[in-house]
Amino acid sequence: MGVATEGISMTANLAEDKQNETSAEAERDLDLSPAKGLFCGEIIQSCFWPFPEITNEQKEMLGMVLDSVDRFLEDKQENFRQWDEAGEQPEEFIQGLRDLGLFGLIIPEEHGGIGLSNTGYSRVLQQSSRYDSSVSLTIGAHSSIGMKGLLLFGTDAQKERYLPRLASGEMIAAYCLTESGSGSDAASIRTRATRNSNGGWTLNGEKIWITNGGIADFYTVFARTDSDAGKLSAFIVERDSPGVNIGLKEDKLGIRSSSTTTVSFADVEIPAENLLGEEGKGFKIAMAILNSGRTGLSGGAVGGMKTCIALASKQAVERKQFGSSIAEFGLIKKKIAEMTVDCFAAESAVRMVSHYIDSGYTDYSVEAAISKVFASEAMFRAANESLQIAAGNGFMKEFPYERIMRDSRILTIFEGTSEILRLFIALSGMKYAGVLLQELKSATDDIFNNPIKGFGLLSDYAGRRITHLTSLGQDRIIAAVPEILRDDALVFEKYTLELARMTDVLLRRHGKSIIEKQFALQRAADVVIDLFVGLSVLSRVSAMTPDDSEQYQQALSIAHIFSQRAKRRMNRNLRAMLRNEDEAAKSLAEYIFDKQSYPWDVL
Numbered sequence: 001m002g003v004a005t006e007g008i009s010m011t012a013n014l015a016e017d018k019q020n021e022t023s024a025e026a027e028r029d030l031d032l033s034p035a036k037g038l039f040c041g042e043i044i045q046s047c048f049w050p051f052p053e054i055t056n057e058q059k060e061m062l063g064m065v066l067d068s069v070d071r072f073l074e075d076k077q078e079n080f081r082q083w084d085e086a087g088e089q090p091e092e093f094i095q096g097l098r099d100l101g102l103f104g105l106i107i108p109e110e111h112g113g114i115g116l117s118n119t120g121y122s123r124v125l126q127q128s129s130r131y132d133s134s135v136s137l138t139i140g141a142h143s144s145i146g147m148k149g150l151l152l153f154g155t156d157a158q159k160e161r162y163l164p165r166l167a168s169g170e171m172i173a174a175y176c177l178t179e180s181g182s183g184s185d186a187a188s189i190r191t192r193a194t195r196n197s198n199g200g201w202t203l204n205g206e207k208i209w210i211t212n213g214g215i216a217d218f219y220t221v222f223a224r225t226d227s228d229a230g231k232l233s234a235f236i237v238e239r240d241s242p243g244v245n246i247g248l249k250e251d252k253l254g255i256r257s258s259s260t261t262t263v264s265f266a267d268v269e270i271p272a273e274n275l276l277g278e279e280g281k282g283f284k285i286a287m288a289i290l291n292s293g294r295t296g297l298s299g300g301a302v303g304g305m306k307t308c309i310a311l312a313s314k315q316a317v318e319r320k321q322f323g324s325s326i327a328e329f330g331l332i333k334k335k336i337a338e339m340t341v342d343c344f345a346a347e348s349a350v351r352m353v354s355h356y357i358d359s360g361y362t363d364y365s366v367e368a369a370i371s372k373v374f375a376s377e378a379m380f381r382a383a384n385e386s387l388q389i390a391a392g393n394g395f396m397k398e399f400p401y402e403r404i405m406r407d408s409r410i411l412t413i414f415e416g417t418s419e420i421l422r423l424f425i426a427l428s429g430m431k432y433a434g435v436l437l438q439e440l441k442s443a444t445d446d447i448f449n450n451p452i453k454g455f456g457l458l459s460d461y462a463g464r465r466i467t468h469l470t471s472l473g474q475d476r477i478i479a480a481v482p483e484i485l486r487d488d489a490l491v492f493e494k495y496t497l498e499l500a501r502m503t504d505v506l507l508r509r510h511g512k513s514i515i516e517k518q519f520a521l522q523r524a525a526d527v528v529i530d531l532f533v534g535l536s537v538l539s540r541v542s543a544m545t546p547d548d549s550e551q552y553q554q555a556l557s558i559a560h561i562f563s564q565r566a567k568r569r570m571n572r573n574l575r576a577m578l579r580n581e582d583e584a585a586k587s588l589a590e591y592i593f594d595k596q597s598y599p600w601d602v603l
């Protein structure tokens with residue numbers, strides 16, 4: 001081999017090594033949780049940058065679906081208003097959803113669906129939510145949760161049997177977990193499945209508030225199985241099985257035309273082949289479905305915000321008071337700016353989480369919870385503020401504001417309340433950091449005894465963490481953002497380290513009893529929500545082509561506004577970890593629980 005070819009082959013080997021390293025790095029990223037990393041002081045740059053893009057082919061497909069959604073829904077505003085009052089969607093309308101293929105959005109093409117990615121699916125729900133939340137719920141409860149268990153855990157035989165009918169909408173799906181005594185505490189359900197001598201099961205119990213309950217034919221039902229100390233298992237139950245009873249439709253505050261009913265089971269015989277996933281793994285299955293489905297709900301919230309921005313800005317420009325358009329007033333501008341920043345931020349975070357799911361990340365539960373909490377709360381703020389801008393008109397049923405506000409109220413309640421998700425976000429992050437702390441402690445002991453062995457014992461994360469806590473060799477995200485946003489990037493670098501330090505302090509101070517410190521957990525969750533959402537915003541703006549256009553300049557401004565406001569919120573939350581009135585507040589609440597009334601009436 002000559003010198004030149006040797007050189008080429010060496011370069012090729014180096015390139016191959018580099019490629020192997022990069023793909024090993026990419027594979028390693030799939031096991032990481034970028035949000036949990038934040039609790040350890042680490043911004044895993046490769047998980048946030050570059051901002052995810054979908055392929056041109058996917059864009060084309062998605063564009064066609066979005067167009068058909070627009071065409072089908074855009075002239076139905078008056079219908080949505082009437083169906084809200086009537087409390088149901090007519091069958092012809094649901095047939096229209098079937099005809100458009102909207103029940104097959106995430107079902108693979110080989111089973112008759114459209115086979116959209118999580119990103120594409122979330123974007124479709126965003127589009128339908130621009131028109132009406134109940135419509136999104138009929139489609140979303142079917143795909144996000146109703147039949148998601150079948151997609152994630154079903155056997156080939158189960159998929160072949162049900163997916164084609166679910167894709168066409170011949171069967172509509174519902175997710176049956178909640179019971180009268182079991183809401184947030186999902187593990188406490190009492191519906192029971194008893195194993196029969198023929199290998200099948202007999203199901204007894206009642207589920208409440210089931211979305212699509214009245215129109216579904218396919219129920220994913222969670223029940224306590226009598227083996228293995230009564231663990232939960234998941235089952236596929238068909239509506240026409242004897243003993244399945246559907247209750248009356250619930251009369252609700254919002255999303256009124258979406259079907260919500262009880263679904264009860266009286267000695268329902270379930271064949272052995274309808275067990276979904278492994279026996280005893282039902283709780284895991286229930287949570288995996290919710291985690292994977294959250295981007296549907298969050299995407300819907302983003303769509304709702306876009307409608308609020310469009311309605312409220314038009315109203316503000318047209319409405320005149322004190323001799324000028326109310327759009328001229330600072331307080332109205334403030335509301336529109338906040339809604340816009342919130343919408344851009346929620347959209348960025350939801351896209352990031354969908355990308356993790358599409359790319360095969362194995363642990364995205366905390367990120368999905370963050371996007372759900374942020375997007376659902378931002379949507380409610382937007383609904384409230386757009387109604388406030390429309391004021392008296394906003395209060396009247398003739399206009400859509402009051403319906404949007406009623407509809408958006410549910411978002412922080414179902415698929416995990418904001419309270420439960422904040423606790424989950426903080427505890428998952430802290431548990432992860434706590435394990436690393438233990439690992440760090442034993443490894444650092446070893447480092448002093450035997451430096452080489454000691455470092456060898458450190459996991460990848462813990463090793464990097466040492467460099468972080470000593471501020472050496474940190475991945476710097478400021479290099480990845482446009483010059484003008486460097487100071488904003490520094491905010492997220494600084495507060496990521498602050499969060500890690502605070503996590504250390506809290507874990508050392510409270511140990512396992514951190515689980516009971518809900519005020520502190522809420523603050524930690526709020527800090528990590530600001531960090532994750534803010535980094536998603538920075539990444540998105542970094543991916544934009546810099547130019548003089550107003551759109552680009554305003555996007556820079558959004559990133560700046562978000563990061564500076566997040567900085568103030570994070571600072572407040574972290575300071576309040578150490579100095580607060582938590583005990584006084586708890587004692588006040590206990591006093592009121594005791595009285596069950598307000599005791600300072602004046603005459």
Ligand SMILES: Cc1cc2nc3c(=O)[nH]c(=O)nc-3n(C[C@H](O)[C@H](O)[C@H](O)COP(=O)(O)OP(=O)(O)OC[C@H]3O[C@@H](n4cnc5c(N)ncnc54)[C@H](O)[C@@H]3O)c2cc1C
Nearest residue numbers: 175176177178183184185209210211413414415417419420
């Ligand atoms: C319109 C609608 C549709 C629904 N659709 C479905 C569906 O399709 N399938 C399904 O299975 N379920 C469905 N649900 C149920 C929904 O998921 C539950 O309402 C939700 O999980 C909350 O449970 P809960 O209402 O019993 O509240 P609870 O669990 O009783 O909570 C009450 C309050 O206490 C808070 N809380 C509870 N535990 C804690 C804690 N440990 N620490 C601090 N705060 C706490 C909660 O955040 C909440 O503010 C639906 C509900 C509604 C209203």
